[in-house]
Amino acid sequence: xxxxxxxxxxxxxxxxxxxxxxxxxxxxxxxxxxxxxxxxxxxxxxxxxxxxxxxxxxxxxxxxxxxxxxxxxxxxxxxxxxxxxxxxxxxxxxxxxxxxxxxxxxxxxxxxxxxxxxxxxxxxxxxxxxxxxxxxxxxxxxxxxxxxxxxxxxxxxxxxxxxxxxxxxxxxxxxxxxxxxxxxxxxxxxxxxxxxxxxxxxxxxxxxxxxxxxxxxxxxxxxxxxxxxxxxxxxxxxxxxxxxxxxxxxxxxxxxxxxxxxxxxxxxxxxxxxxxxxxxxxxxxxxxxxxxxxxxxxxxxxxxxxxxxxxxxxxxxxxxxxxxxxxxxxxxxxxxxxxxxxxxxxxxxxxxxxxx
Amino acid sequence: xxxxxxxxxxxxxxxxxxxxxxxxxxxxxxxxxxxxxxxxxxxxxxxxxxxxxxxxxxxxxxxxxxxxxxxxxxxxxxxxxxxxxxxxxxxxxxxxxxxxxxxxxxxxxxxxxxxxxxxxxxxxxxxxxxxxxxxxxxxxxxxxxxxxxxxxxxxxxxxxxxxxxxxxxxxxxxxxxxxxxxxxxxxxxxxxxxxxxxxxxxxxxxxxxxxxxxxxxxxxxxxxxxxxxxxxxxxxxxxxxxxxxxxxxxxxxxxxxxxxxxxxxxxxxxxxxxxxxxxxxxxxxxxxxxxxxxxxxxxxxxxxxxxxxxxxxxxxxxxxxxxxxxxxxxxxxxxxxxxxxxxxxxxxxxxxxxxx
Numbered sequence: 001x002x003x004x005x006x007x008x009x010x011x012x013x014x015x016x017x018x019x020x021x022x023x024x025x026x027x028x029x030x031x032x033x034x035x036x037x038x039x040x041x042x043x044x045x046x047x048x049x050x051x052x053x054x055x056x057x058x059x060x061x062x063x064x065x066x067x068x069x070x071x072x073x074x075x076x077x078x079x080x081x082x083x084x085x086x087x088x089x090x091x092x093x094x095x096x097x098x099x100x101x102x103x104x105x106x107x108x109x110x111x112x113x114x115x116x117x118x119x120x121x122x123x124x125x126x127x128x129x130x131x132x133x134x135x136x137x138x139x140x141x142x143x144x145x146x147x148x149x150x151x152x153x154x155x156x157x158x159x160x161x162x163x164x165x166x167x168x169x170x171x172x173x174x175x176x177x178x179x180x181x182x183x184x185x186x187x188x189x190x191x192x193x194x195x196x197x198x199x200x201x202x203x204x205x206x207x208x209x210x211x212x213x214x215x216x217x218x219x220x221x222x223x224x225x226x227x228x229x230x231x232x233x234x235x236x237x238x239x240x241x242x243x244x245x246x247x248x249x250x251x252x253x254x255x256x257x258x259x260x261x262x263x264x265x266x267x268x269x270x271x272x273x274x275x276x277x278x279x280x281x282x283x284x285x286x287x288x289x290x291x292x293x294x295x296x297x298x299x300x301x302x303x304x305x306x307x308x309x310x311x312x313x314x315x316x317x318x319x320x321x322x323x324x325x326x327x328x329x330x331x332x333x334x335x336x337x338x339x340x341x342x343x344x345x346x347x348x349x350x351x352x353x354x355x356x
Numbered sequence: 357x358x359x360x361x362x363x364x365x366x367x368x369x370x371x372x373x374x375x376x377x378x379x380x381x382x383x384x385x386x387x388x389x390x391x392x393x394x395x396x397x398x399x400x401x402x403x404x405x406x407x408x409x410x411x412x413x414x415x416x417x418x419x420x421x422x423x424x425x426x427x428x429x430x431x432x433x434x435x436x437x438x439x440x441x442x443x444x445x446x447x448x449x450x451x452x453x454x455x456x457x458x459x460x461x462x463x464x465x466x467x468x469x470x471x472x473x474x475x476x477x478x479x480x481x482x483x484x485x486x487x488x489x490x491x492x493x494x495x496x497x498x499x500x501x502x503x504x505x506x507x508x509x510x511x512x513x514x515x516x517x518x519x520x521x522x523x524x525x526x527x528x529x530x531x532x533x534x535x536x537x538x539x540x541x542x543x544x545x546x547x548x549x550x551x552x553x554x555x556x557x558x559x560x561x562x563x564x565x566x567x568x569x570x571x572x573x574x575x576x577x578x579x580x581x582x583x584x585x586x587x588x589x590x591x592x593x594x595x596x597x598x599x600x601x602x603x604x605x606x607x608x609x610x611x612x613x614x615x616x617x618x619x620x621x622x623x624x625x626x627x628x629x630x631x632x633x634x635x636x637x638x639x640x641x642x643x644x645x646x647x648x649x650x651x652x653x654x655x656x657x658x659x660x661x662x663x664x665x666x667x668x669x670x671x672x673x674x675x676x677x678x679x680x681x682x683x684x685x686x687x688x689x690x691x692x693x694x695x696x697x698x699x700x701x702x703x704x705x706x707x708x709x710x711x712x
Contacts, residue, residue, distance in 0.1 A: 091524075163530050168447075168520040178519060181541040185534055 021113025029110015377469025385466015
């Protein structure tokens with residue numbers, strides 16, 4: 001288990017978390033840049049956000065995740081108005097009939113690693129060290145909470161114009177389907193709250209320590225630059241899968257997701273080899289010809305070979321030299337139920353999951 | 357004003373209302389057949405539904421419309437499960453914080469002239485003699501309640517599988533837009549509740565007597581068959597616009613609505629003339645060449661020339677001989693605000709509204 005490495009998130013710690021969150025985003029989850037700026041502004045206005053361990057809460061305390069839902073590409077250009085969160089929290093408190101005691105990340109990767117800090121600062125609430133993924137995934141039901149039988153609903157959305165909606169669905173896959181189509185109609189990305197739960201439910205299902213992990217990775221990147229790739233692989237039992245130059249990128253937005261393929265031409269030790277990475281918001285599979293190098297639910301992350309900075313699927317472009325880093329997913333995703341929910345077959349690849 | 361002509365709706369009265377509702381549907385609103393069967397079943401299980409005048413309620417009584425939202429064509433094949441209404445009513449009562457005292461029709465035309473009787477029978481509540489249109493219209497904001505500044509939200513949807521959603525939007529046009537896309541994703545037609553209001557609000561905005569009107573029209577059709585067309589025109593200041601045979605029908609489902617054109621070749625007194633009717637769920641405009649015979653918000657209704665029965669836009673077909681009946685809309689739609697909300701220009705026709 002990951003040791004808690006932060007108590008208070010100030011501007012510096014938030015920078016680390018955003019940088020580490022971009023690594024855990026596995027190419028998806030959106031670039032945390034805009035969310036980081038918004039969260040910093042809130043922290044400057046109020047005070048640093050307190051990070052707590054879930055065990056510090058009483059079993060019947062009410063815990064609320066906050067996240068942006070939609071296409072990451074849209075999030076870069078269409079910002080939240082800043083008024084969404086208090087309304088979302090009020091909607092959820094009315095439905096559940098309890099006051100929120102702590103904010104939580106639904107995913108530790110990408111934009112949603114920092115969005116909850118806006119909520120925590122605005123609402124003067126602590127944030128829990130953990131999330132539902134230990135990374136980013138493209139679909140709402142792909143969280144450890146689903147594996148624990150916790151419902152995604154009541155689910156609340158609030159767009160930047162002030163339109164709100166709530167859902168109460170028969171299962172988390174229907175939530176995903178209905179929320180996705182509504183988020184698209186609301187402009188492509190919306191502030192949301194889902195999986196409201198008791199601290200007791202959270203204790204039994206949380207991927208613990210993921211904010212600390214993001215923080216530690218971000219700090220490592222800040223201190224080691226381009227060398228951080230190798231260091232991360234060693235520290236977290238990962239693999240430096242490939243080094244190459246981007247030869248081609250295909251991208252399309254379909255059904256609210258960004259789909260595509262990144263083709264890489266080897267450089268350095270990987271000269272004369274070719275690797276392709278397919279993504280649906282997040283990278284799902286890395287292949288060399290027919291040989292599979294890594295697949296979801298393990299993390300496949302791109303890092304700029306010069307700066308060491310993570311490169312998201314919406315920002316990767318022709319000519320960029322990159323390192324491909326494979327990191328092991330949280331053990332919960334390696335259970336049969338975890339593989340069924342987020343493994344390669346779910347995404348239509350006729351491949352068995354083989355842990356890296 | 358239309359005199360209240362019914363106190364209790366039994367199976368016979370429901371038949372009349374469904375038949376009259378199909379006339380007021382102006383080609384849209386869905387064929388009331390399935391809804392009538394469901395309502396009859398409920399009435400048989402419980403007892404006839406009491407029809408009340410809105411003035412019988414106290415100002416702060418809570419009044420709730422119930423309706424199907426979606427494409428009429430879908431409603432003919434995808435029935436409600438029967439469990440939606442109690443859940444919808446409970447959702448609305450929780451949000452509003454009051455018990456419902458009476459059920460209301462949002463539109464007196466088509467399927468939604470009878471759907472609320474299912475609710476009234478299931479919930480053992482009276483139904484109000486009136487609606488928000490005095491006819492059927494294709495969009496949710498096209499009700500007298502919008503003209504009175506009453507919000508469509510909270511708006512609740514419940515599909516036949518048990519997926520529920522609620523909306524709280526910034527205006528009624530956003531409600532229309534968001535509800536439409538969700539109703540499509542939920543299968544094309546869903547049971548809904550919207551425009552929850554106090555009896556006081558209802559008294560100032562209701563199109564009164566429209567259930568009585570539907571009932572009287574239905575009775576007239578039952579007693580006079582094919583001659584009812586002429587009699588309705590005389591009784592309700594309408595016009596027998598045309599008699600012809602269907603020469604062509606174009607239909608497409610787009611954005612949750614059924615759009616199309618019906619072309620008619622004159623017969624009888626109308627020989628050697630040609631008329632086209634354009635529709636978006638409901639008939640919007642009747643033209644002879646470039647000459648406009650009638651437009652929304654007035655009612656344009658097709659009646660089978662042999663049986664006298666109304667023919668909806670999803671059932672009209674090649675070769676059918678029909679009468680085209682024009683009926684004046686409720687005076688509220690002839691105000692500048694009414695014309696702006698539902699007149700020909702709203703639907704993209706470069707035509708001034710000229711009352712029939």
